[in-house]
Amino acid sequence: MIVYENILRHPGPTPIPKKVQLAMNQDIFSHRSQEFVELYRETTELVKPIFGTTQEILLLPSGGTAALEAAAVNTVAAGEEVVVITVGAFGDYFVSICEQYGFHVHKLAKEWGQACTAEELREFLQPLNNIKAVFVTYNETSTGILNPVAELAQVIRQETDALVIVDGVSCIGGAPAEMDAWGIDILVTGSQKAMMLPPGLSLVSVSERAWKVIEENQTPSYYLNLLSYRSWAEKGMTPNTPAITLIYGLHEVCKLIEQEGGFAQTVARHALMKDMVRSAMKALNIEPLTEDQYASPTITAIKTPQGIDLGEFLTRLKQHYHVDFAGGLGHLQGQIFRFGHMGYCFPSDILQAVSLMEAALKDFSYDFEPGAGVVAAQQVFLAAQQKA
């Protein structure tokens, strides 16, 4: 059977809504024109509630990794001490970035699949002095953990003078974020995850406190110099040619979120989809990797169904049922797969993907009651509708 499109259920890059695609097809114009200034100002204003900030949103023409690097290199100098909380592959990324620049890294590493709790962080920080920044992954894409970033930020503020630098790449746009209220100093995300855009744009916001540190710091980078982005942002522009089409798209994304009823609704939809996926898996006797308490609203890591060869299962799903889940990373390769449910993804998509997963389970003679996963997801969906 042929289909026209595969169903992409990856934790990024993710599908693009048609309205966003159309918006990105508008004519190119100069990034030094009044039209651009208006687009830039209006768009960044619309993004602020998604970050939970009144600070400027800086738009970098780059992947999320570059924005993480910008957060590090603009605030910390070689030899200075930092803490990196790592609960998976993308936390380890942050460690690599810090090491690349010669920071003295204190690594708070958790087993993959677990979150870092406020108590653990407090204990870790107490013997340390002179920590310049603490780097936290909000949503760990490799394991589907949502770290309790509000609590972690509070502990950091209580125990240290360090900046709170948060990687929000794989959840901002689908998870609650109150940058200002939670005391986050730098919050970073990318376009290609819950923000419903193609890859190539990253978004960065910086607190007053962090700007003061950045002003004192010698940034050994030209492209990623945040002071340069700030001074151009005051004019409604960017220091170099911006990713204009993605900014058009971002503007439309914000409009879609408005149409949904505001960002709180978008967050609620993601929480609902997470619950639907987890209920479905449990009803099929398939185990999520993580505990409910710290489960990501944007991606669920799922252990291999008993007795099934994971590689063959994912291949069957992709080639025969045209639904594409992501495999595991690092040492979890072969042990888990990852079900992305973020951005342009709705409860109906969860019902569809779970149905197709059941079909493939049947092909592999997995022992389950047909429909059990779908019914469980439906129940969560219906219950949420009754509440609303």
Place this chain on the structure above:
Amino acid sequence: MIVYENILRHPGPTPIPKKVQLAMNQDIFSHRSQEFVELYRETTELVKPIFGTTQEILLLPSGGTAALEAAAVNTVAAGEEVVVITVGAFGDYFVSICEQYGFHVHKLAKEWGQACTAEELREFLQPLNNIKAVFVTYNETSTGILNPVAELAQVIRQETDALVIVDGVSCIGGAPAEMDAWGIDILVTGSQKAMMLPPGLSLVSVSERAWKVIEENQTPSYYLNLLSYRSWAEKGMTPNTPAITLIYGLHEVCKLIEQEGGFAQTVARHALMKDMVRSAMKALNIEPLTEDQYASPTITAIKTPQGIDLGEFLTRLKQHYHVDFAGGLGHLQGQIFRFGHMGYCFPSDILQAVSLMEAALKDFSYDFEPGAGVVAAQQVFLAAQQKA
């Protein structure tokens, strides 16, 4: 009078062909899939003739500035000596990047509007020793100068052991490039100029000789680490999420160039458009900033027509005739305007833009023979057709 679209005659970002736009609207898929590997390999193969190289083409999800920075930071360490040839604003950019990283910069600066000749470079290099790299702007966007990069590269190879690092951002895709034959070590371009794509992708190619230097160099950057791009390119992938939609688009751009009859035809079209613009301006007694010998095939800088207020003239052209030229940069602001003729631009577009310029000149009571510019451009166009 209202029009549906402004005509963008800027030196980048530039208009996008509809076929390229359509290609960029294909479905997003995973950058770790076989589909991506095929797209990546096929696309980078197609780009090689445009660079004139058999080396791998690396694709960075970034603006051109980041790629220039990558070329610098991967090859040279702080304190090492470099030469930067600067003939305008973008050469000065290269100086800033090198200074940001603490290189010892020897600056060969020319008056804006002039090229750097092989003789001048030879003289400049002769007293110097231990030069690690020479940075050359191939096409200076601020002045419309095409430096004689083949000759400059030859001089660098004869006089030094330095790497030849070339900024091709505003001409690659519209100017001849023989990276291998000319002895260029690193050639860099961006997507949003002659490559007919939106901003957000940069292309980098590196010689064997330069890879050896890069392997020995400690790169103080994570995102821009070229060794990491190389090792992933061997697998047909990129180290982090690539600008997938722009790679789709790049594939289509290469196909369009094939359809044009191969890259030599594309280069010939650009040379023709340059000649058309220059002939038209001269027929109107309006002076190009640069001499014919070093005139850029992608952008022509033009001095303000006698007796006209440039700001008002450009505003009139944009708001009334809907054709958008770029102003001057730096100290040339108010003295020149810049007529972009690259990428998705054809001789018919030159005839159109010159016609509209004549209309605006009439509005400002400029003294000229109506039609003189258009006729001059037509003659160049007709002569080229007879030769073909």
